[in-house]
Amino acid sequence: MxxxxxxxxxxxxxxxxxxxxxxxxxxxxxxxxxxxxxxxxxxxxxxxxxxxxxxxxxxxxxxxxxxxxxxxxxxxxxxxxxxxxxxxxxxxxxxxxxxxxxxxxxxxxxxxxxxxxxxxxxxxxxxxxxxxxxxxxxxxxxxxVAVHALGRAEEVAGGRVLVLGAGPIGNLVAQAARWRGAARVTITDVSGYRLEIARRCGIERCLDASGASIDAALREEFEGSGPDVTFECAGLEETAAQAVRHARKGSAIVVAGVFAAPPRVDLGLVQDRELRLVGTLMxxxxxxxxxxxxxxxxxxxxxxxxxxxxxxxxxxxxxxxxxxxxxxxxxxxxxxxxxx
Ligand SMILES: [Zn+2]
Ligand SMILES: [Zn+2]
Known part of the structure; x- marks a missing residue:
């Protein structure tokens, strides 16, 4: 053979x-x-x-x-x-x-x-x-991988979920969140191609993160209060920072992305908003x-x-x-x- x-x-x-x-x-x-x-x-x-x-x-x-x-x-x-x-x-x-x-x-x-x-x-x-x-x-x-990541956070069922990164894992996290009963799933990416694939998979709320207006778009999307659960699926400093900036007070951020370099994130916000940073592996x-x-x-x-x-x-x-x-x-x- x-x-x-x-x-x-x-x-x-x-x-x-x-x-x-x-x-x-x-x-x-x-x-x-x-x-x-x-x-x-x-x-x-x-x-x-x-x-x-x-x-x-x-x-x-x-x-x-x-x-x-x-x-x-x-x-x-x-x-x-x-x-x-x-x-x-x-x-x-x-x-x-x-x-x-x-x-x-x-x-x-x-x-x-x-x-x-x-x-x-x-x-x-x-x-x-x-x-x-x-x-x-x-x-x-x-x-x-996606199912395990979802299991690392409570509040997926009935919650408003944000997925940062629409590559294969982000896409599957978003789809499986819907399967787990999320009230709403929003996904972001800088790639129009990946957002189009997400749309074809039935994820309705797809935000283009390539422009400067992504922060405003996320605030509007979650009416200022932030997502109930956030999944970082890009492994980038920018998306890690977005996760911490936008997560609802007292909510969980599941870190699923693999980082090529240590990202700088504002732990002050993690403290002040009682955020929970949770890792997930396999x-x-x-x-x-x-x-x-x-x-x-x-x-x-x-x-x-x-x-x-x-x-x-x-x-x-x-x-x-x-x-x-x-x-x-x-x-x-x-x-x-x-x-x-
Ligand atoms: Zn693999
Ligand atoms: Zn062992």
């Missing part, structure tokens, strides 16, 4: 390697789709702080069971969370294994699924509903289950998010496409149904 290894930033090598032999607690899977996410792009550019080379990428994916095993019939579409945890540290013992002290994530600090076949522990594998497409299956991971298994349920209930419109798929052997081209389109791209996937 073929396996894709990123040997150094910007270089992907394909090797012919043996199909893995599953251990007794493992199931052999044939990989169908791999989603490319922001963190993968950082690895491609050599700017991911916690990844060394060579690395086999691929952490958001769908696959089908290759041989019937452990109660899973051959052909069943499945996915699995990519976390490898120690089970012993304080976080793990508290049930917060997603922030394990020795957390390894497949595709970053452990081999990912960028290969035709992969053997994974039965305990990690989650079967998907029968009507799921391989693309939907590969969307479970980023949606689980997900737990329950978030995966909720994400699967959300997709099967149609809680999220997926089609507008799927920009394009590239065949496996054109993996590098997918990155070049993303680099050339910059913010005019949402979710790019790698398909292993056809290799080239």
């Amino acid at each position: 073929l396996r894709a290894t990123m040997t150094s930033p910007g270089v992907i090598r394909f090797d012919d390697v043996p199909v893995p032999v599953p251990a007794p607690d493992q199931v052999l899977l044939r990989v169908r789709r791999i989603g490319v996410c922001g963190s993968d792009i950082h690895v491609w550019h050599g700017r991911h702080p916690y990844t060394s080379y060579p690395v086999v990428q691929g952490h958001e994916f769908s696959a089908e069971v290759a041989e019937t095993a452990a109660g899973l019939a051959a052909g069943t579409l499945v996915t699995a969370p990519p976390q490898i945890t120690c089970g012993e540290c304080l976080s793990c013992r508290r049930g917060d294994y997603h922030i394990c002290e020795r957390l390894k994530v497949m595709g970053f600090q452990a081999p990912g699924v960028a290969q035709e076949f992969v053997a994974l522990p039965r305990s990690a594998i989650m079967p998907l509903p029968e009507d799921f497409t391989p693309e939907l299956g590969a969307l479970v991971e980023p949606l689980a 997900y737990r298994r329950g978030d995966y289950a909720d994400a699967i349920r959300c997709l099967s209930e149609g809680g999220v419109m997926a089609a507008p998010l799927l920009t394009v798929s590239f065949p496996f052997l054109r993996y590098a081209e997918a990155y070049r496409f993303i680099d050339s389109r910059r913010d005019r791209v949402m979710k790019v996937m790698i398909s292993l149904d056809a290799l080239q």
